[in-house]
Amino acid sequence: MSTTIPAAPPAKSPAPRTQRRVRLTDRARHERNLGWLLAGPAFIAMVAVTGYPILNAIWLSLFDYRLTDPGGREFVGLGNYAMILTDGLFWKQFGVTSLITVVTVSVELVLGFALAMVMHRALYLRTALRTVILVPYGIITVVSAYAWAYAFSNTYGFVNGLLGLGEFDWFGGTWSAIATVCVAEIWKTTPFMSLLLLAGLAQIPDDYLEAAKVDGARAWQRVKRVILPNMKAAIMVALLFRTLDAFRIFDTVFIMTAGAQGTETLSFLAYRQTISRVMVGLGSAVSVILAVLVVLIAVMFVKVFKTDLSQQRGDRK
């Protein structure tokens, strides 16, 4: 147990602080060793399983490679990417994914904020609310998707009866099918959003609101001028998390529409190319593009909206 973890990578010295340190004291050295001893196993578990597949995916994306025809493997450089990016279908799926992302995240933000307000203010049923809100969060996505698929179904569901739509087939048209996917997705993930927002709300001291009241602010003015500006960090973090998640939507689509009626999303495309059609090269390229898009979204949030990730989780003290 006294050996160091050999996998310690050549870390780029994180801060100028360490560069200046002339010599390490025993204590600092001991701390180092203990640090890697403790963090090492988790690090290896994370890198071993994800590092190789990511590099492998990038490598394979440069080949025209079909699993059923290994001999026909051929290096095509960026050919797969060119093929994907010039394909109208890809852009259509990109559009569908973006549409679902924008719609669900915006609705979730508004709805989640309302939920958070109610949970924050409600005097009665406080515990009941916080418990019940966790059910959609904790439920398996596939189960949620089935529940909604059956609810909207014109064979089994109650939704048409409730809305007086008769035999309307929700899954028969692109727009209505996307709508059902959005509903299921919003139902399942709004609670997560609302809990993050609730944490932001709880951080605003009541004094601020009382001061605003004394200063003559009405309810809406208090929300707009006191609550929202002070929740900016929490809102941005919630938006970031949810946007990244929504953009990768897969389970719900798989169960509810199986990509039919033009509801295929990018994750679904990657899955279908690789697993169903065993076009490994092409599928890998789609995966890489998806990953790059997700990273772009994250970078955009951090750079453009100045989302401070450290704000959310515990760094406040």
Add this chain to the structure above:
Amino acid sequence: MFWLAGAVLIIAYAVIPVIWIVSLSFKEGDDITNKSFLPTVWSWENYRTVFASDLFTTALRNSVGMSLIATTISVILATLAAYAISRLNFPGKRLVLGVALAITVFPVIAIATPLFNLWRTIGLYDTWLGLIIPYLSYSLPLSVYVLSAFFREIPWEMEQAAQVDGATNWQAFRRVIVPLAAPGVFTAAILTFFAVWNDFVFGITLTSSEAARPVPAALAFFQGASQFSQPTAPIAAAAVVVTIPVVVLVLLFQRKIVAGLTNGAVKG
């Protein structure tokens, strides 16, 4: 009154879809297609069907077994790592955090497909281990974040006091930090369990048979005699069964889950 109405609405929002799937699972015969919210006759028939089906019971066993194993290992590794990250100064700390962040950002599907190839080559395809490993690496970042937040909440002085009192680093960790972090570890375990229990992507890409297929994936492969007689009500029953652990955990540990999800603020 306004807030009370809001509260009632929220409760309705959260439970109606759940009640719907429960109600569907108790429907039988013509009730299944009666398109009304509740069954006319409550029947256990669908539950008998799913529990009689090997497809479901093995999947359930797979899900429970793999989730528990992955959760346990993940939380142990994450506890050690989170302690190191939040408390110790060692080179490469940022690298560990960076990798964790990269994993949370990287699309699961983009990992699943290369893993599919790799696992087929080295024989992990369609095995428990083949799923537990990706479960681990995908749940580790979450547990590390949650636990780091908990560790940060524990005042620094606790360990310093222990050190002055004569404890080694390890003793300080064992005798002071671990007992204090226990609630956090527990919360991380619940959240990790949810995440692993929820998995679908790895479940469908890395399995081909009942050997390791977890419930969410198995649900999607439930097929009736033909495409047109999808076993709706049995699927509903199976869905209800896998939702029960979630509901139980939520009911028991609501406070911890909320705290863990938001900022890990617990006081000893």
Add this chain to the structure above:
Amino acid sequence: MAAIEMRNIVKEYGDGFKAVNDVSLHVADGEFMILVGPSGCGKSTLLRMIVGLEDITSGDMVIGGDRVNDKAPRDRNLSMVFQNYALYPHLTVFENIAFPLRLMKGVGEDEIRRRVTEAASMLELTEHLDRKPANLSGGQRQRVAMGRAIVRNVNAFLFDEPLSNLDAKLRGQMRTEISRMQRRLGTTTVYVTHDQTEAMTLGDRVAVLRRGLLQQVASPRELYEQPVNMFVAGFIGSPPMNFLPAVVAGDRLRLPFLDVGLPDRATGKVTDGQLLIAGMRPDHFEDAGLLDPAKRDRGALFRAKVDVTEWLGDSQYAYIPFEAGEEVTRQLADLAAELDSEALRTQLIVKIDAMSRLRENHEAEFWADTARMHLFDPRTGANLTRDEAAAADLAHLEEEELRDRVDSPDAAPR
């Protein structure tokens, strides 16, 4: 028990900032040493270097004759009371106090019980031994932290602002308790505080730090009477020393309200027309009407208009605003910022007899004990009128007192 010897201790951070800069300090065996200074002066860092929670960049830390620079805290045999007490919330009071003993090898259960009970009874915690820290009051928690410190035979006790989380009344009581305990156990003690009252009342000697540099180490009395510079003079004493502009005019010195002879000790160090800063403590003044006639000739009389008075029962403060001129005002603002206070206006604070019937916004006649006035160089802050002989006398007195106490057999046996 042991003496603590610090030789040229430096703490330098990666960015080149020196939190502690070349501090040399000797804490005698059994001595109660205070480290005091405004926030950021390096006092806590220095304490943490003694205990081993902070690495020492250079210099030697010698405890009981052993150089401990590279020793882990657990090997230094010290105990420490933290500002937030750092009680282990999952352990009972008994187990909190017993914690250090449990980490020691070869201490039997009976021995642990005996020692914890003894410490608890000394601190009047006996009835709380089974409770958890969360169920204790602030004062009780503070005592548990002390219990954990005294349960072992350690080389020294270290305190890091242990009273700052208590309310004023409790703080006074606990101050006395700490002092009593230290006198009784006779253990070498280093105590960090930013509160000058604690510094004055508790310490055998007080080390005043400013931006990592040691300013003066002396008995409270010497710091008060013979400060080496304006910083120490301004930090020690409450209300603080009054600083007034003073212009040298031949062998006279012109102050607001006053015109006095240039003190002997300043002659030769100043030039004609030079601007100095005069320091006079509030208690060096009196209402001229209530003055003991015997004192009158030692000082000077002046008339001034009182702005505000504060009557405290046993004494009374009067505030007299004055114009200080730009340079002195700026100097005083800088000093105030360094002392964690704010320079709102230049005013003279005088402490007068509670019987005095001064009226606000009226002129009154005051007497100032100008013989005890100090003169400071406004550029360096150095005290031009420090009486080295008097200081040496005070230091000698303090040393005798300490030796007396450490040698006396009445210290309770442990």
